[in-house]
Amino acid sequence: MQVRFFGGLSVSWGADEGAVPGRGQQALLLRLAVDAGTTVGYRALADDVWPTDAPEDPRASLQSLASRLRRTLPDGLLASVPGGYRLELSRDDIDITRFQDLVAAARAENDPGRARDALALWTGDPWIPHDGFDWLVRDLWQDRGHAERLTAAAPSPAPQAPVVPAAITGLVGRADELDAIRDRLTTDRLVTVIGPGGAGKTTLALETVRATADALVVELAPAATGEVWAAIAGAVGHGIRLNETAASAPTSPRYRVIEAVAGREVVIVLDNCEHVIREAAEVAQTLLLSTPGLRILATSREPLGVIGEAFVDLGPLPALDADELFARRVRSARGIPPAPDERETAARIVQRLDGLPLAIELAAARARTLTLAEIDAGLSDRFALLANGPRLSPDRHRTLRALIDWSWDTLTDPERVALRASSVFPDGIGSGDAAAIAEAFGVDATVFDALVDRSLLVRRDGRFRLLETVREYGLDRLRAEGAETEYRERAADVLTVLAAAHERTMRGPGLRAGLAWFDANEENMSAALRTRAASADRRPGRRLLRALLWAWAVRERMEELRPALAAFADPDSPLEDESDVVIEALALFSASFPEPGQASTFDRATFAARRDVLVEAARRHPSEVTVLAGPLLSLAETVLEATEAGFSGPWRVRVSDAELEAAPPWSRAMLHVVRAGAAVNAGDVEVLGVESEKALRLFTEVGDPWGAGISSQLWSEWLILAGRLDEALEVTDTGFEVVAGMTSVADLLQMQAQAVGILLRLGRLDEARERAAEMETTAAADGSVRALSQARMAAAQVEISAGDGTAALRQSQAIRLEPGFPEQIKAWAGAQRAEALLLLDRPDEARAALREAVPLAVRSHDHPVVASVLVAVAGWNAAVGRADTARETLARAATVRGAADEREPFWRWVEERLGADTGEIPASAPGILLGEVDADVLLALLD
Missing domain, CATH: 3.40.50.300 (P-loop containing nucleotide triphosphate hydrolases)
Known part of the structure; x- marks a missing residue:
């Protein structure tokens, strides 16, 4: 057995190492070690173990201490003898006594070599349990002085550099x-x-x-x-x-x-x-x-x-260095680095571990017994997975949990609250929101800065963020304490207040700033909605959803809107506030526009009754949004009317001029947009021009960029039909610049596609091709199916205008129309494919494509798309020699559209096939309703 006191107390025997707990036992061990192998009496032991505050019965207290110390040491080392105790060790087994004996021998024989051997034992200051052993420290220092004088008087080796632990593994990165x-x-x-x-x-x-x-x-x-x-x-x-x-x-x-x-x-x-x-x-x-x-x-x-x-x-390792570190340690663990087919999994593991070297090392060590896929899966409970580090590592580095426990133990109570609170904000906490969030959790906002100082939070890009591992630690703490639901509900409460405040600024100049806030808190809001959906009380969730709606509308996140409405809308709930009215009105509006392939769940009578209730509630709870409830629901009702009648009639909006003038400016501008949109479908070009111009002017006055962008598109539609193509291009491009970076990529590509169409009508083919190529680049970066489809349809439009059927068909065939895609997009893509086939003189295949496109266009209620499909139908009739039907179909397209789009490239192609004299609708077809939009009637044009 070896006992060391230089540099700290250490007790070891063989391969084992033990700890002596408690100052009393440590003091007893030291006093016995000083006179190892001899008996030390009760009085001498008591004087040194308790130099200032001896117990009433020192002998009994010594017996208790000795009994506990004996259980710590190997059997037989602590002997109880008459009059005291004895430590059964040689003086050579104890560093301080061996030191003293070597110094004594060196002085007796004037031996510098033994003096150096003694000094080599001095690896650190002598450890003592308390000041009662000052006499021992003085003795040891005096002996050291003697040893140093002896070594100084004799030649000695050149001084070595201070000992710094050698590196066991090479440094990666840094x-x-x-x-x-x-x-x-x-x-x-x-x-x-x-x-x-x-x-x-x-x-x-x-x-x-x-x-x-x-x-x-x-x-x-x-x-x-x-x-x-x-x-x-x-x-x-x-x-x-x-x-x-x-x-x-x-x-x-x-x-x-x-x-x-x-x-x-x-x-x-x-x-x-x-x-x-x-x-x-x-x-x-x-x-x-x-x-x-x-x-x-x-x-x-x-x-x-x-x-x-x-x-x-010192933050996380950069990705490449972290990957290299993981690869090296995996190789050490199992003999080979990650294989090529494992590299994606390896990169994901490293990313999930925040690039922290110790966490990476702990994970890689598991590769000795686990596959990388198993390690990746195991990180869902990372603290259990990474719970066995190197045996000789410090305790705080032996497991992932201990690594963070070391920091947790140094935190104040408010800092611990702030860390746990931060863990329920997956997007982190904006610096501007920190005060409100801190107040919600009963702490001061300065604690977030304190956690940054303690390297538990990172402040980056104006946000306080947790490393993912620290976030999981915080959540683990909350679950262990049974407080996760409470913390998540507090987070949802404060996010609702913050979101509502930002939402109120977004109908005007504050739109971009508001969108930036919602974008930065996207995961926070999703987590808050999930928390509210799990609650029996839906009212807080409705208020949160209401605050989200406008940001979702601008970003076109409709795929999230329907399930959210399903979770929180309830037609039987009382309409107690503005949030209730907006949520229920939107749910009713959405139900009248079912997803492709699904029928509406409302009949007209049920719809009308519910609409009346909501319109009355909107009057009781007026806002910029509730004032839109009546007009939008009246528009939806016309869709139901047309559906029940079996054909697609025009949309209508029931709103009087008096109601318009009474509405707030932003709401008035939006109502003009709704009127303009309905006019597009009704083929009412005059109303389209008047309403879109008013909408654009009002939105510009209130400073709303999104409204200005959408009204620019409508105004440009009118300019195209009016033949003012240069103006239309300028308005479209200006609108694009206004909304760039604000709306969805798909919406921006739609505006670009409109510009491509205008350029083609102007005969500027090369410029149109350049714009289409830009769209392809943007879509590829976005990666969404919808964006890629829009870019390829624009490219197909360019090739059709160029008369290149092969290139047009190739682009058309590259369009991926997945289930659930909007029916108007499917219809337009089908019409383009038919036009490409007609350019290649393949009329039978073109007819088949059009027979699929016509019903889709009709069901979409999108009359401009219906008109585009009819132009393709006219082209098929012209190609097979049915000039009269082709002329009739063009007339139908013009009526449905509201004007003849005669400079549209394929329209021109049809007219070229018909000759200079386009003729008139045959007299043998009296009573033809050119504006009728019925699938059977329009399909008959292909018979």
Whole structure:
């Protein structure tokens, strides 16, 4: 058995190592070790174990201590003998007694060699459990002085550089940070490497000082409060040289350290300062003030806060370096690095672990027994998966949980609340929202900055964010405490308030800023909605959904709207506030426009009754949005009327001029847009022009960019039909610039497609082709099926205009029309395919494509698309020699559209096939309703 007191208490036997708990047992062990192998009496033991406050019955207390100590040590080592106790060890088994014996022998024989052997045992300051053993420390220092004088009088080997632990594995990445540390140390005397646990701060600090001539490494992790000076003194160890004229050895660790480093150009590494941060800061400042040549390199999860402190922030490893580290450690664990088919899984593991080197190392070590796919799956419970680190690593680095526990234990109660609160905000917390969120959780907003200082939160791009591993830790804490639901509900409450405040600014100049807030909080809002959907009380969820609606509308996130309405709308609930009215009106409106292939769940009578209730409630709860309820529901009712009648009639909006004038400016502009949209479908070109122009003017006045963009599209539609193509192009391009970066990619591509169509009507084919190519690039970057389809339809339109049927068909065939795609898009794509086939003189295939497109166009209620399909039908009739039917079909297209779009490229192609004289509708067809939009009637044009 070996017992060591230099540099700290250590007890080991064979391959085992034990801990002696409690100051009383430690003091008893030390006193017995000083006289190992001999009996120490009860009185001597009691005087040193309790030098100032002895118990009433010292002998009984010694018996209790000895009994507990005996259970800690191997059997037979602590003997109870008459009059006292004896430690059955040789003096050579105890470092301090071996030191004393070597010094005594060296002095007796004037032997510098034995003196050097003695000094080699001094690996750190003598450890004592309390000040009652000052006599022992003085004795040891005096012996050290004797040993140093003996070695100084004899030739000795050249002094070696201070011992810095050798690197076991090579450093991966971090070259920039390493250079930054070295650079700071040349200009600053205190440099702190700051980063989260497991980022590799210690590794970089050691790598830095390996190239330093004189360095001391002080591991502060084991130090408790009040032990920082002692820890440094222990690290100084054999580097101390006593002043020959000193009357006695310095007994204070502080004075011993200051004397040891005096006059030296030394770098002291203070490693792991965070749990003793205040004391470490005070010690660092004292050392810097007392020793001009001294520099300090500290590692910590937060700044020391000393004047003149320089920082090197150590975040997660960059992706490529993190991947390389994982690959190397996987190779170490199983003999081969990740295979090519495992690289995607490996990259995902590294990303999920936030690029933290220690977490990556722990995960890679599991590759010895698990596949990478199993490791990836196991990260859903990462703290269980990464619970077995290297046996000899410090406890705080042995498991992923312990890594964060080390930081958690240093936090104040408000900081712990803030960390757990942050974990239920997956998008992080905006700095502008921090005060409101802190108040909701009963803490001060400054705690978020404190968590940034402690490397638990990251402040980036104006947001406080948690690393994913820390976020999972916070959630794990909440689940263990049974507080997750409470915290999520508080988050949903404050997000509802914040969202409502931003939503009110978005119908005007504040739209872009409001959208940016909603975009930044997208996952936060989704999580809040899920929380509300799980609650029996739907009212808070309705208020949250109401706050989200306009941002969703502008971003065209309709795929999320229907399930949200299904979760929160309830026709039987009372209409108590504006949120209720908006949610229920929107649910009713949405039900009248079912998804493709589904029927409406309302008949006209049920719809009308519910509409009347909602219109009355809208009057009781007026707002910019509820004023739209009546007109929009009247429009939806016309759709139901047409559906029940079996054909697609025109949309209508029932809103009087008086109601328009009474509406707020933004609402009035929106009503003009609704009227213009209905006019497009009704083929009423005059109303389209008047209403779209008014909408554009009003939206420009109120400063709403989205409204200006959508009304620009409608105004451009009218300009096209009026033959004012140059103006139409200018309006379209201006509208595009206004809404760029604000609406969805698909909506922007729709505007670009409109510009392509105008250029083709102007005969500017090359420019149209360039625009279509730009659309392809934008769509490819977006990657959505809808965006790619729009880009390919624009490209097909260009090739049709160029008369290249092969290229047009190739583009058309590349369009992916998935289930659930809007029927008007499917119809238009079908018409384009038919036009390409007609250019290739394949009329039978073109007819088949049109027979599919016509019903889709009719069911879509999109009359401009119906008109486009009819132009293609006219082309088929012209191609097969049915000139009269072709002329009739063109007339139908013009009536449905509201005007003849004669400069549209395929219209011109049809007219060229018919000749200069387009003729008239045959007299043999009296009573033809050219504006009738009925699938059977229109399909008959292909018979």
